[in-house]
Amino acid sequence: MSPDDRALVDRFCDMLAAEAGASRHTLAAYRGDLAAAAAVLGSLGAADAEALKALGGQWTALAAATVARRSSALRRFYGFLVEEGLRADDPSDGLPRPKVKRPLPRLLSTEEVAAMLSDAAERAVAGAPLARRNHALLELLYGSGLRASELVSLPRRSVRRSDPFLILRGKGEKERLVPISDAAHRAIANWLDGADDSPWLFPGGRGPLSRVRLFQIVRAMAARVGIAPERVSPHVLRHAFATHLLEGGADLRTLQALLGHADIATTQIYTHVDSRRLVELVNERHPLARRHRGESD
Template sequence: MQAAGGFERYLRAERARSGHTVRAYLSDVDSLLGFAASEGVAELPQLELGTLRRWLGAQSESGLARTTLARRAATARSFTKWALREELIAKDPALRLQAPKRAKTLPGVLQEQQVTRMVGDLGEAAVQGGPMAVRNRAMVELLYATGVRVGELVGLDIDDVDPDRRTLRVLGKGNKERTVPFGVPAAVALDDWLRKGRPEVVTSGSGPALFLGVRGNRVDPRQVRSVVGALLKALGDTSATGPHALRHSAATHLLDGGADLRAVQEILGHSSLATTQIYTHVSVDRLRRSYQQAHPRA
């Protein structure tokens, strides 16, 4: 079944999926087609709903998380829908394919005082350290101030920053552009990086990249994850992990402060309001815990 190449072109050209998403989808398709072949399905038109269900069942028995299973089911539906459009199959076998329900887990969120401690430590390190310490402070301040994703942060160019209006021009998922505001602390940290830190590491090959690594290249997402992961671990009193915790925290603190849900949706770049609504659950959950800890008749 030689359909993966056409599906890849469809994902990249028509759906404008990121390289990471394309690789994940293609891996899922390879897994599906490999499983189908093991059941004697030699041609794509022979693919049936039962095969798809048994494939997901085998994935579940192997211990995959429900979120991964849900993604694989979504991949199967996208793949067969594309194959039907391309007339590679006569009917879509995944129309009745059900994904396992996702566990309703709330994202890890920092308390406001934990963020204050973290950025305070970063500020001290920036004063005493070199350009990378200045950069780290600016990156973390911006991640928390704007709620941008790591991929969006590392993709920023200098011209994407409007220091007068204190806004960022962000290119998000599906190449959708949005404008995101940031506050004074992030503006100060960013100004320090642009005036003091970046000039020390910039090279002829740096181009317009806003954040640079020690060798002058555009900073890598893994470097950002490493920096934030170390900071969260150093806090010692949080279950939050990785840069996405700053995005979760930004959204939750905005809603705790009275921000409109649709405004938060726009800031985060969510295509669906339902995705943003998880943060209302986070806020309610925190409110409930505070009530239970503080009220004498809770």
């Protein structure tokens, strides 16, 4: 990437961080996509519509989701240049717009999660420190719907026995309230009772537990109760949290807040999980349905 392009990308990323609250991971992703485009175009700042249209032809071997992400990054980049008066025109109309079908999340039943929790709780009673830690990890993953990165980065002081929730800085550096169940509180207290002093709730080596290690722990816990390990991950447990809440009657707006989704469209993926229950909900709760049954409001 040329020095001129690098300067433009730096200004663009400064804007994303200041105005959109983009995380360092998001900024790194933007930089990577723009650098990949610059390697083909030669110059980001001077590229015209024809060059960008030809760029789409260079991406034919890439997955649709990758093409969509790179196109989105370039559109936002050139929109920024126009807004800042750094370009008179926006050449991004020629970029491809592939249709990306969002994959449905893998699901665990309530019985399967209950089996994992029951096994983890029984092992924690035996008193082994790692068993107590694993039980607390599982209670938080499923009971609060945390992302893996959010869980492993929790400071030790973030969970207080007197508070039914914690304030979490999640994706995009946005803060949200995360409820903590009584079972999770008990599991965490059991884990911390006698645990080594550390600034992290779940330490691992010289810093917090790594996401890779968390992934391994969760899969091992699944295997112990007869669940195929490839079906389970920290993110699958987050999906289970959302799915089972929706099945229990939670509305999408509440679910959006609990999961920390910026856009409710992201949360709507969970409406597929129990369409029969949603139809029954309309038939039972809608005023017209009650009138048809002869009930008063």
